Each structure stands twice: as structure tokens, then as C-alpha cells.
Amino acid sequence: MRIFKHSNGKYFASLTLNVLFAIAGIIFIAHKGGIPYLMQKLNLASDPNSAANSRENYYRHRTSLFKLLPNSPNQIVFLGDSLTDSAEWRELLGNPHIINRGIYGDTTTSLLNRIEVVVEGKPRQIFLLIGINDIHREIPLKFIVENYQQILATIREKSPETDVVVQSVLPINNQEFTRTMSNETVRELNGQIKALAEQFSYRYIDLFSKFADHRQQLNPKYTEDGVHLNGEGYLNWKEQIVPYLQE
Amino acid sequence: MRIFKHSNGKYFASLTLNVLFAIAGIIFIAHKGGIPYLMQKLNLASDPNSAANSRENYYRHRTSLFKLLPNSPNQIVFLGDSLTDSAEWRELLGNPHIINRGIYGDTTTSLLNRIEVVVEGKPRQIFLLIGINDIHREIPLKFIVENYQQILATIREKSPETDVVVQSVLPINNQEFTRTMSNETVRELNGQIKALAEQFSYRYIDLFSKFADHRQQLNPKYTEDGVHLNGEGYLNWKEQIVPYLQE
Numbered sequence: 001m002r003i004f005k006h007s008n009g010k011y012f013a014s015l016t017l018n019v020l021f022a023i024a025g026i027i028f029i030a031h032k033g034g035i036p037y038l039m040q041k042l043n044l045a046s047d048p049n050s051a052a053n054s055r056e057n058y059y060r061h062r063t064s065l066f067k068l069l070p071n072s073p074n075q076i077v078f079l080g081d082s083l084t085d086s087a088e089w090r091e092l093l094g095n096p097h098i099i100n101r102g103i104y105g106d107t108t109t110s111l112l113n114r115i116e117v118v119v120e121g122k123p124r125q126i127f128l129l130i131g132i133n134d135i136h137r138e139i140p141l142k143f144i145v146e147n148y149q150q151i152l153a154t155i156r157e158k159s160p161e162t163d164v165v166v167q168s169v170l171p172i173n174n175q176e177f178t179r180t181m182s183n184e185t186v187r188e189l190n191g192q193i194k195a196l197a198e199q200f201s202y203r204y205i206d207l208f209s210k211f212a213d214h215r216q217q218l219n220p221k222y223t224e225d226g227v228h229l230n231g232e233g234y235l236n237w238k239e240q241i242v243p244y245l246q247e
Numbered sequence: 248m249r250i251f252k253h254s255n256g257k258y259f260a261s262l263t264l265n266v267l268f269a270i271a272g273i274i275f276i277a278h279k280g281g282i283p284y285l286m287q288k289l290n291l292a293s294d295p296n297s298a299a300n301s302r303e304n305y306y307r308h309r310t311s312l313f314k315l316l317p318n319s320p321n322q323i324v325f326l327g328d329s330l331t332d333s334a335e336w337r338e339l340l341g342n343p344h345i346i347n348r349g350i351y352g353d354t355t356t357s358l359l360n361r362i363e364v365v366v367e368g369k370p371r372q373i374f375l376l377i378g379i380n381d382i383h384r385e386i387p388l389k390f391i392v393e394n395y396q397q398i399l400a401t402i403r404e405k406s407p408e409t410d411v412v413v414q415s416v417l418p419i420n421n422q423e424f425t426r427t428m429s430n431e432t433v434r435e436l437n438g439q440i441k442a443l444a445e446q447f448s449y450r451y452i453d454l455f456s457k458f459a460d461h462r463q464q465l466n467p468k469y470t471e472d473g474v475h476l477n478g479e480g481y482l483n484w485k486e487q488i489v490p491y492l493q494e
Contacts, residue, residue, distance in 0.1 A: 060477065
């Protein structure tokens, strides 16, 4: 319990502040609309705009679209989470075979659930980047790596000709931005992803070091929020992957 | 004040419930981490994951990417909010000239702020759909229409050769889903958008009636959340716009 970590004086000051704030909070909440407002804000009600629900709905919308899009030969798939989803890869890289199969908020678990649809098209290449949302959700590393292994195993089994390019997870910036993830964890995960790539004889790109500054933080010139990328960030990414891209 | 609308009995029952809930709330919040937790949940702190901040950051990331992407002749631009952003238009329509310039959360105000970058490329066609986020934010109709008029005027001025296809706002579904917007407002806005299209001699597509069921609600077969579209929804959209699409 916290109480033992503080001197009594500090504890009572903190307690008083908490009580005062709680009273202000009650007035504020009552003013805003009472219990329904609180329920909605705390995501206890089934609010379609809540982060969790809107992520889930987005996943359903995107995957149902992906199932209906036609497969064509020689497709180059950019596969992953919001970092993949947000870019316009075909325009950025000037290659007409590129398609985007990113989904905002995707984890190794949800990507594994949709990998079959991706490999059905027997794509020529897959550029894979996934993992930061797992870390954000504090999924144990062992579990993330097991999922990752299964993703690669499924691609190998169902589409053995596909050239998979495994990309490291990017650093995050938790100094200039309020972010709970740790770059230590990102580096640990990347070590395991690299080992998996070797195990499957897939090529591995270390994006981490190309996006990190001297503090090993995501370089602030590439981001507005410490995780996602601006145009400069995507230009940097492009530079790293052009040598791996098939014509 | 609400107190006068209730009988005294109802008022005291409601008051008691509110107080009980507030106490439970205080215990819950203290348990979760006290003031910082409350601040974060109520979006009072600068939380990069808050809906407003993440929308703003996403807008900055996307627009800075758009500025860096090369223009090429004969581009067909899909321009709008999340409904445009979430699809893979080039694949859906099988046309290599199509590019996606959708931004999740976009309003007529924020689209007007980035229209110059779009018209710089002197695209062959623009498929425009914008307005539902303005309605969600309860922007007065007069203001939305003024923005819309300015968007069209800017395109006409800076890229007079561009064939603009103005699309109606889609219905929403506030019966199966918790949505605050009204289809009455959507229809009012669509009437004004149609008038603007005529004024500029741009073609207008009535998507509303093609997505509405007999109740004038967004047909639930097209959506998981009452606003956004699944694959079936995009196939329906495709059917409506194919006759307007240039080769």
C-alpha cells in the first residue's frame, strides 16, 4: 500500500488533494450529465466511439473489405498496424504492384487471425511490421514471439514462394511525448524477431537504429506523437527498404 | 434547472443514486491511480491517445506525407474523411490513376485547409465526400455549407479542368447503434450540397438513397458501427460511382 511509502504529512496532503479533487469531479460530472456521462467516459457503456470499440469495428470493416478485393499476380503486400495503414506505399515507392494491408491498432494476435486472407493471394513479397501495439497492451514478450512465429510459419506453409521482409519494430519517444511503452522492451522484442527471421531464412531490416536518435528515442523530427510518422518519417523508411523491393 | 422538472420523490431518488455512484466512483478512481487517472480519462491532461489529440496528430502526419508524394498526370483523387481513408480505391475500382486523400476525422474546415495541396497536382478527377464529422460536431449548417462552397470555389479557381464529382453524405444508423447525429440534418445538408454542385456545374451523386433502408437509416448490412462501411458497403459504393469514373 502506498501509505507506507510516504511520510504522514505527505500522505495527508495527498489525501486532502484527492478529496478536494473528487468533490470538484462530482460537481463537474453532475454538471455534464451525471452517471451516463461518467459511464461513457470510463467506457463502461457500449459507446461505439470508445477507443476499444472503434478499433474493433475498424478491424471488422477493413478485413471484410480485404476479403472482397481481387488478388492479382505479383502483389507486394505492406502488412502491419497503423504505421503501415497510414502511408500511401504505392505512391511513395512508385511501384504499381504494392497494396496496403495495414490495420490501425493491429497486434500480432489480430494479424495472425487475418494472415490466411493475405497468403491466399500468393503475393510476391510481404513487408511485415508488427508488435508495438502488443507492447502497448503489455502482452508478455513470450506470447508476442509465439504469435510472430506462427505468422511466419503460416506464410511459409501457405505461400512458400513469397519473399518475406521482416522489419524491426520502430523506437518510440517517451521523453518528448507521454508514452507508456519502453524502448528496452522494443529492443528485446526486436532481438527475438531478428532470430525468428534467421530461423525462417527471411531477410530482416533493422529500422530501429535508422529511426532512433542518440538517446535511442524515436527522433522527434519524424513524429508528432512519439509513435506514428510524418512525411519525413516515411521518406526515411522508404530509403531503408528500397534495396529490398522487387521490381 | 432540472430540479423543477422532476417530482421531489424522483429528484431525491436520483440524488441518492448519484451520491452513491459518486462514492463508488471515488473508490474506483483512487484504486486506479487517483487524479492522474481521472485527468487522463476526462482528457484534461495532454494525453496523446485522447481522441482529439490523436485525430489532430493523424491529420498532421497525413498532410505532411501528402505534401511529399509526387504528382503525376491524370490522377483521380478520392478526397474526404474516414469513409474515403479506410478504403483501397485503386484496388476496388481497378484503376491505376486513383489515389487516396482521405483523412480520418476530417471536416469541411480541415479539408479546406489542405485543398491547395490537392489542386496543385491538377488532378483529372476528384471524388469528394465530406460533412458527417461537421454534423457530429454540431457545426451550424450555414457554416458547413460556406466551407463546402469555398472548397469547390478553390478547386474551380486553381484547377478549372478538374472534373469534380460531388457525393452526398451517407445516412447514419442511430437505431441499431448509439449515434448522436440525425439523418434529418444529413438530408438538409445534402440538399444544400446538391444545390452547390449545380451552381458549379459539377455532377452530384445521391449516395444517401443507395445506402438507406426503408427507415431512411444506414442499412445495417453495410456497417458495424452505424457510420463506417464494411466490404459490402464499399461494393455498393463502387456500383454507384463506376459510371462517373474516367478511364
